Structures are given as C-alpha cells and as structure tokens.
Amino acid sequence: xxxxxxxxxxxxxxxxxxxxxxxxxxYQGGFIRESTAGRYYFLPLGIKVRDNIAKIIEEEMNxxxxxxxxxxxxxxxxxxxxxxxxxxxxxxxxxxxxxRGSSFALGGTAEEMIVDLVRGxxxxxxxxxxxxxxxxxxxxxxxxxxxxxxxxxxxxxKDGYSFHASEECFKKEYQTxxxxxxxxxxxxxxxxxxxxxxxxxxxGDYCHEFVVESDAGESVFFVSEDEKYVAHEDVAKFKRGEIxxxxxxxxxxxxxQPEWVKTMEDAQKHYNLPAARFLKNVVYKNRITEDIxxxxxxxxxxxxxxxLEQVLDMVGALEDAKEKxxxxxxxxxxxxxxxxxxxxxYVGDLSLRTVKNFIGGQKEEKTDSIxxxxxxxxxxxxxxxxxxxxxxxxxxxxxxxLQEKKGIEVGNIFQLGKHYSSKMxxxxxxxxxxxxxxxxxxxxxxxxxxxxxxxxxxxxEKGIIWPPQLAxxxxxxxxxxxxxxxxxxxxxxxxxxxxKKGIEVxYDDRDINPGGKFADADxxxxxxxxVISPKTIEQGKVEFKERSLNESKxxxxxxLFEVLSKYINKNEF
RNA sequence: CGGGGCGUGGUGUAACGGUAGCACGAGCGCUUUGGGAGCGUUUAGCCCGAGUUCGAUUCUCGGCGCCCCGACCA
Numbered sequence: 097x098x099x100x101x102x103x104x105x106x107x108x109x110x111x112x113x114x115x116x117x118x119x120x121x122x123y124q125g126g127f128i129r130e131s132t133a134g135r136y137y138f139l140p141l142g143i144k145v146r147d148n149i150a151k152i153i154e155e156e157m158n159x160x161x162x163x164x165x166x167x168x169x170x171x172x173x174x175x176x177x178x179x180x181x182x183x184x185x186x187x188x189x190x191x192x193x194x195x196r197g198s199s200f201a202l203g204g205t206a207e208e209m210i211v212d213l214v215r216g217x218x219x220x221x222x223x224x225x226x227x228x229x230x231x232x233x234x235x236x237x238x239x240x241x242x243x244x245x246x247x248x249x250x251x252x253x254k255d256g257y258s259f260h261a262s263e264e265c266f267k268k269e270y271q272t273x274x275x276x277x278x279x280x281x282x283x284x285x286x287x288x289x290x291x292x293x294x295x296x297x298x299x300g301d302y303c304h305e306f307v308v309e310s311d312a313g314e315s316v317f318f319v320s321e322d323e324k325y326v327a328h329e330d331v332a333k334f335k336r337g338e339i340x341x342x343x344x345x346x347x348x349x350x351x352x353q354p355e356w357v358k359t360m361e362d363a364q365k366h367y368n369l370p371a372a373r374f375l376k377n378v379v380y381k382n383r384i385t386e387d388i389x390x391x392x393x394x395x396x397x398x399x400x401x402x403x404l405e406q407v408l409d410m411v412g413a414l415e416d417a418k419e420k421x422x423x424x425x426x427x428x429x430x431x432x433x434x435x436x437x438x439x440x441x442y443v444g445d446l447s448l449r450t451v452k453n454f455i456g457g458q459k460e461e462k463t464d465s466i467x468x469x470x471x472x473x474x475x476x477x478x479x480x481x482x483x484x485x486x487x488x489x490x491x492x493x494x495x496x497x498l499q500e501k502k503g504i505e506v507g508n509i510f511q512l513g514k515h516y517s518s519k520m521x522x523x524x525x526x527x528x529x530x531x532x533x534x535x536x537x538x539x540x541x542x543x544x545x546x547x548x549x550x551x552x553x554x555x556x557e558k559g560i561i562w563p564p565q566l567a568x569x570x571x572x573x574x575x576x577x578x579x580x581x582x583x584x585x586x587x588x589x590x591x592x593x594x595x596k597k598g599i600e601v602x603y604d605d606r607d608i609n610p611g612g613k614f615a616d617a618d619x620x621x622x623x624x625x626x627v628i629s630p631k632t633i634e635q636g637k638v639e640f641k642e643r644s645l646n647e648s649k650x651x652x653x654x655x656l657f658e659v660l661s662k663y664i665n666k667n668e669f
Numbered sequence: 670c671g672g673g674g675c676g677u678g679g680u681g682u683a684a685c686g687g688u689a690g691c692a693c694g695a696g697c698g699c700u701u702u703g704g705g706a707g708c709g710u711u712u713a714g715c716c717c718g719a720g721u722u723c724g725a726u727u728c729u730c731g732g733c734g735c736c737c738c739g740a741c742c743a
Binding site: 105107108109110111112113114115130132133188204205234236238239240242247253255293295296303305314412415416505507508510538540542574576577578579608609610611612613614615616618627629631639 | 670675679680681682692693694701702703704705706734735736737739740741742743
C-alpha cells in the first residue's frame with residue numbers, strides 16, 4: 097500500500113480530552129475516527145487490525161469445533177420478552193419499530209435469537225452437542241461510553257452458543273472454551289486471567305471473565321499468590337479473621353453517649369477501639385419492589401452491592417437509599433439500627449460472627465449499646481457473604497494473600513444451564529423419546545475492545561508496537577529518494593519485490609521530509625521498518641529496524657527476506 | 670441518571686458586547702531532503718434556538734453534542 101494513497105491520515109495534534117493511551121494512538125495513527133460518543137469508524141488501518149484479530153479468533157473457534165453463522169441484527173422484541181430481558185437488560189437494550197409497528201431490539205447479545213432458531217428444528221440427542229457462533233455488530237445503549245474503544249455503544253463481538261444434552265457434556269465444552277480463549281489472547285499477545293465472575297443479567301450460575309491486566313481497565317479482581325484462585329471483586333471470597341478471640345463475652349448494655357459522638361470516626365475516638373469493633377448498617381432500596389434492605393456488616397468492611405443482590409435474588413435492582421427511604425422506615429442518616437426497624441429486610445455479613453462485644457446498633461441521640469453479640473442479642477434471617485474483598489486479605493482457607501488487580505475484560509464464558517431453554521420452552525428429544533430442556537453455554541469476545549487492549553499493552557512513548565500477527569502491515573518501507581531523486585527507482589522496485597514475496601508492506605512514498613516519515617512509522621507501529629536511501633544503496637544494503645528495538649542495522653536484501661520470512665512464518669501459526 | 674468541565678476552520682487552540690487571531694493540516698510556487706524543514710501565497714471556523722441589546726461568537730435561558738468523576742455495566 098502506498099501511504100500517499102492511504103485513506104486516513106496521521107495527526108500531529110490531539111485533543112487533551114483523550115485520556116486512554118489506546119484512544120490517543122489509535123486516533124492519531126489514523127486507525128479510528130469517532131462518529132458520536134461510543135461509535136467509531138474503523139479506517140483502513142484499523143479494520144486491518146480488527147480483521148487480523150477476527151481471523152485468529154475464527155481459527156481457534158473452528159479448531160474447537162464451533163461453526164460460524166450469522167443472525168439478523170434486528171431481533172423481534174417478543175423474544176426478549178419471553179426471557180424477561182426487556183426488563184433486566186432494558187436500560188441498555190435499544191429498540192425500534194418498523195412501519196407496521198412491529199417492535200425490534202437492536203441485537204446486544206443473541207441468546208434468544210439462537211435459541212429461537214434452534215428450537216425451530218426438532219433437535220434430537222443425536223444432534224447434540226453443537227456450538228454455533230457469529231461475528232456481528234452489537235448495540236448497547238451504554239449510560240456512559242469511555243476510553244475510545246474500551247467501552248463503546250456499538251461494536252463487533254464474536255458470540256458463541258453451545259447446546260448440550262447434559263451438564264457433564266457442557267462442562268467439557270466449558271473447559272474447551274477456557275483453553276481456546278486462553279490461547280486466543282496469547283496469540284493476540286496478551287496474558288489473560290480467567291476470572292471467576294458474576295453472571296449479571298445474562299443468567300446462569302457461573303461464568304469467567306478473561307481479563308488482561310491494565311490500569312485503563314474497569315474490572316477489579318483478586319488473585320491468590322499461586323494464581324490458582326482468581327475472582328472478580330463481585331464474587332471474591334476471603335477469610336474474615338477473628339477480631340478479638342481472647343475477649344470474654346460481656347453483658348449487653350445501653351449506656352450514655354456524649355453528644356459530640358455522631359459519626360463512626362467520632363465513636364472510634366470516643367471508645368478508642370478500631371473500626372472492626374463497630375456495627376455498620378448500609379441501606380438500599382429495590383427500585384422495582386420498593387423494598388428497603390438494611391445490610392449489616394463489621395465496621396472495617398464495605399458492602400459489595402452485587403453480592404448482596406445475588407443473595408437476595410435482586411440482580412440489578414438495588415440502589416442506594418435516599419433520605420426519604422430512610423424516613424419510610426422511621427429513621428434518618430446516622431441512626432439506622434442493626435435491628436428493630438419494621439418494613440424492611442435485614443441481611444448480615446459473615447463478619448458479624450468474628451467479633452465479640454460489638455459497639456453500636458442502638459444509635460439513639462444520646463445512648464449507645466455496647467457488648468452486642470451477634471446470635472445472642474440480635475441475628476438476621478440471612479447471614480451471607482456480602483462484603484467487598486480488599487488488597488491483602490487472606491484467601492478463604494487463610495493460607496495465601498489476595499492481591500488486587502485491575503484489568504480490561506476482553507472476553508467471557510458463561511454457563512447458562514437450562515435458563516434459556518426453560519424460559520423459552522426449547523427442548524430436544526432424548527433417547528427415550530421424551531422432551532428434555534437442553535443445557536447451554538455462551539462465549540463472547542469483543543473485538544473492538546481487544547484492539548484497544550492490545551495497544552494498551554504494546555506501545556511506547558512514540559506510538560504503537562503491533563505484534564506481527566496483528567499489524568496492519570508487516571513492513572513499513574520508508575523511501576528517501578535523495579536530493580536528486582536518484583534513489584526513487586530503486587525504492588519503487590524494492591516495494592514491488594516485497595509485494596511479490598507476499599509481504600504486507602506499507603510504502604511511505606509521500607513527498608515529505610524523512611523526519612515525518614520516521615515519526616509516522618513509530619506511531620503506526622508496523623513491526624518492521626525498512627529504509628532505502630542513497631546512503632543504503634551506496635552500501636548495497638537496506639536499513640532494517642524492529643519497532644520494538646532501538647537500534648537499526650544495515651543488512652543486505654537476502655538476509656532481510658530471510659529474517660522477515662522467519663518472523664512471518666512464525667506468526668502464521 | 671447525579672456532580673463537574675467544555676462546545677471557535679479538517680485538527681489543536683486564542684481573544685473579544687462592535688473587523689475572530691495563531692499553529693498544524695490541505696492547495697500552489699520556490700528552496701530543502703536521515704528524526705515532524707524554510708519563505709511566500711491560497712483555503713477554511715464561532716453547535717442549534719430563544720431572550721437581553723443599537724449590535725451577541727461573547728451575557729441569560731433552553732436544547733443538542735462532547736469529556737471527566739460517580740452510579741451503572743456480557
């Protein structure tokens with residue numbers, strides 16, 4: 097490709113509004129251009145990279161026995177109603193009507209469509225298992241797009257759906273996909289963690305996010321020292337140690353409390369005790385049923401709302417209670433009791449069992465209760481893990497420390513079980529001739545976000561450093577024709593020669609100063625740079641430089657081809 | 670959806686209640702040619718609407734759009 101003809105220019109200037117490195121470089125290098133917030137044009141350079149990623153994913157999926165197909169973009173809204181996801185995912189589902197008034201959802205994920213397709217066939221156990229997948233544009237009415245391609249409203253996703261007669265059979269596929277995904281991200285040049293996670297509105301019982309560590313990411317997860325336990329903050333289990341095991345259990349008392357003691361901090365000063373000795377109550381409201389929920393926890397810990405939602409089976413429904421919600425149960429900020437409020441639901445964290453003689457729980461204006469013991473003085477019907485893990489906490493068995501990490505979710509695999517087949521009455525005929533709901537899994541990788549993630553992991557202060565297998569072009573050929581243009585012919589010929597050898601080459605034939613060409617080559621980030629100038633011609637050599645290294649070297653053409661073929665073959669897999 | 674910030678040529682920015690300036694880019698000419706060259710020249714802009722005003726890009730209100738934080742999030 098002659099760079100003079102390449103659509104999409106590099107940009108020297110950049111808005112200071114762009115914060116994410118991948119956003120800056122992809123924009124500056126002429127890979128993407130924004131249309132509206134969260135919706136991007138992929139320019140010729142950008143689409144080449146995304147296609148390269150798609151190719152790797154497709155190869156690996158096919159190798160794993162999955163079959164590629166495609167569904168329509170507009171999904172009949174009735175299908176989403178069947179699974180009730182017009183409610184649970186409604187806030188980010190985009191809908192529209194055609195001229196006859198039929199309602200459609202713009203596909204954001206395709207479980208319903210695929211199940212509807214499959215149930216239209218009379219599937220027998222002999223047809224199972226199978227795995228079908230697609231690459232298609234997905235639409236999400238995100239509340240807030242951010243970070244360039246990191247979080248967008250429209251993107252291409254590879255989504256796959258597997259169908260099984262039994263859970264055992266599904267588990268094999270889950271493992272296959274686990275391995276497949278690990279390999280895919282390896283081939284994309286990234287180390288991924290398979291992070292145990294929360295299913296959210298997708299449904300099902302368990303899932304894993306594949307996360308690449310990065311500060312630009314939004315996923316917070318915890319890793320044990322041996323990396324065998326890896327869990328998202330919304331599911332991470334940890335050990336709550338005993339705070340004061342040596343203390344004797346004392347009698348419950350209500351005592352006077354000085355008026356200046358208002359907050360938790362005041363109380364800690366007043367009693368000269370650590371936060372862990374206090375009871376803490378956090379109030380939520382279910383925005384659908386309007387139920388008020390009081391979550392009680394040890395004072396040094398925080399509530400994890402997602403864990404709480406899981407425990408209560410109120411996924412996505414909880415919001416922070418406002419003052420008027422507190423009023424509805426007869427209290428106000430700072431005076432929420434750990435017991436005794438009417439018309440509300442109490443949930444206690446496991447940590448309540450780790451402290452003897454809690455302070456607090458009464459919180460009247462001038463009195464406080466001390467020596468409160470969970471199980472003796474009060475106990476909630478539900479006691480569960482609803483606490484947020486923190487860096488340095490111990491694993492559940494207490495043997496290792498958990499390290500907190502941040503990363504970008506580049507893919508995920510879900511166990512769906514019979515969630516969809518049961519809601520959509522989709523069955524197969526088993527060996528006994530009976531109808532049976534099938535067991536499902538689904539598996540997704542967002543391509544656009546992966547483009548950005550690769551850049552987050554592979555760049556320097558000058559620009560992108562594409563792994564060869566993803567680069568838009570293998571070789572960036574820089575021609576410096578010289579004062580009299582004497583080298584021009586030789587450069588053009590060499591460009592032809594590279595192409596004949598099947599090497600993808602971006603040829604900078606623009607009539608600008610060499611400095612600009614070098615700067616753009618660094619920015620665009622092709623893995624190999626070749627320079628031809630009067631100087632190199634005089635020596636009968638070419639200048640070769642790997643983008644990831646600082647030094648260039650003069651080599652003859654034959655060794656250049658040798659080096660390139662080695663690299664390129666290596667990355668053909 | 671809450672809080673904050675911002676909308677000026679293609680890009681990045683400045684100033685101002687009265688003629689909108691600079692840089693990059695793009696075009697042309699000459700010079701230059703190994704790390705974003707020089708001179709000259711041309712090109713191109715005040716998000717939309719209402720209000721205040723003799724006059725609004727500037728002030729006020731509303732809308733739309735964008736960025737950041739939070740909430741939310743396969």
